[in-house]
Every structure is written in C-alpha cells, then in structure tokens.
Amino acid sequence: MEGPKIYGELFGLPITQTLVNTWIIMVMILVVCAILTKNMQKRPGKAQVIAETIVTVMDNLVAQTMGKDKMRFAPYMLALIMFLAFANTAGIYGLRSPTADLNCTVGLALMTFFMTQFFGLKSKGLGGYLKGYLEPMPFLLPINIIGELANPVSLSFRLFGNLLGGGIIMALLYSALAGLYFFPILIPIPFHFYFDIFSGLLQSFIFTMLTMVFVSMAMD
Amino acid sequence: MEGLDFIKACSAIGAGIAMIAGVGPGIGQGFAAGKGAEAVGRQPEAQSDIVRTMLLGAAVAETTGIYGLIVALILLFANPFLG
DSSP states (O other), X not given: OOOXXXXXXXXXXXXXXXXXXXXXXXXXXXXXXXXXXXXXXXXXOHHHHHHHHHHHHHHHHHHHHHOGGGGGGHHHHHHHXXXXXXXXXXXXXXXXXXXXXXXXXXXXXXXHHXXXXXHHHHHHHHHHHHHGGGOSOGGGHHHHHHHHHHXXXXXXXXXXXXXXXXXXXXXXXXXXXXXXXXXXXXXXXXXXXXXXXXXXXXXXXXXXXXXXXXXXXXXX | OHHHHHHHHXXXXXXXXXXXXGHHHHHHHHHHHHHHHHHHHXXXXXXXXXXXXXXXXXXXXXXXXXXXXXXXXXXXXXXXXXX
C-alpha cells in the first residue's frame, strides 16, 4: 500500500489524497443524510425509520456509556462514528481510506484530547482539575501527565495501525494474485469482508466508545 | 554499498522481531474472549453489555501489538537508518 499521493497545493498547503477522499466521504455522508431525512412526516416512511433508528441507537449508547446528564454529546459522537464508518470502509469502493493516514487519525485523537481537557476543566473547576493530577499521591504527577498525553497517541496509532495493516495485507494479497495466469475473483472477497467491513466498523465503534469513556471519565 | 545492504538486511530482521509483539495481544484478547464467553454463559441476558465491554478491553489490549506493527512498518517503509 502506497502513501497518500499529493495532488497539488492550495494556499501553500498540500492537497493530499487523504484530504480529497475526506471530501468525497463528506459529500457521501451529506447525500445519505439528505436522502434519509427528505420529506419528514409524523408518520414515518422507510427512509425516516432508518434515520430515526440510527439516532435512537446512538442516543441509547451515549446514555448507557456516558450517563443521562451528558446527552448533549450524542450528536458529536454520531457524527464521529458516521465519518469513521464511511472512512474505514472506503477500501471496498476503491478509495484509499483517509484513516490509513496518520495526519487524519491524529487530528481526530487531538479533538478527543482537547475535549477531555476542556470539559474536565469546565465541570470540575480549576482546582478539581489540577487536583486530579495529584491523585492518588502528589509524587505521581509526572506519571499522571504522561498517562494523559499517552491517550491521544494510543487512540491515533490504534486506528492508523489497524487500517494501514489491513490495507498492506490487501495490497500484498492482490500483488500475489496478480502473478497467476488468471485472476481468481472469489479469493479477495472474504479478506475484503474482514479487513474492510468487519475490522473497519469495529475500529470506528471502538474509537467512538473510547472517546465517550474518556470524556465522561474526565467529567466525573 | 556493502554497509547499506547490511543496514537493509538488519532492518528486515528487526521488523520481523518487532512483530513478536503480536504474541502478547493475542494471548490477552483470547483471555478476554474466553472470559466473555464464560460471562455470557453465566448471564445470557446481559450479552450486549458483556460483548461491548469485551470489545473495548480487547481494543485496549491490542494497543501494544499495534505499536509493534508500527515499528515494523517504519523499519520496512520509512527506514530512518538509510538517511
């Protein structure tokens, strides 16, 4: 699997394949949302039932994981899991998945990191927030700081490593199959099913779950 | 160019050794899955909660293996020693 290509520059910033694929995925999500929420009525049609189910399932998950008092995070978490679900399964419709680029995953993980810090500071107050670093013993302060900084690193590397590892295995498989006299079409299907669909959706779920757990742990 | 070849060979061996880190998460995730199956057997009505917690724990246990994978990938594709 090659690294993301660079197509050009815009205001001195490189336009990479990751960026372009992210735009494509954003358009896809917008189209899906527009189709599902078109013509909403009191008595729901098929599309509206799907949209309502997605929102209800996410609301229940947030209520279970973070508690009823933090329901205002549900829209962000749904947006995050939607983006990750589309980005991680990009391999099946022929795009290089944006989350197989460390720049994208570090951006997402930094968003989680600053959310934990900001909402922790907001809900505990400055004193309680700083006191959290001195627990259980004051001399453990450096370890607490390192532990706090390790969260975004492990979050971003987990997503990146899983997606890139899956992509590399797929690329190796395709290059091995390309050496045969005829191309066996059926062989890559189970691998696509595992690495793109199962692993991709699982990783998007796990990233969202960990974000929820970190934010709610920082707040109470 | 002999030195460069030596560095390349050692990097390939190092990448292979780095992937021994995959043993740990394998054991850990297997243990988590076994305990999860045990818990579902004991309390089948709490299955969705158990599976969710198990997946979360398995993902956290996987982190060290992913670090090993990234070290191996750096050695193979973005080798810092080749300059």
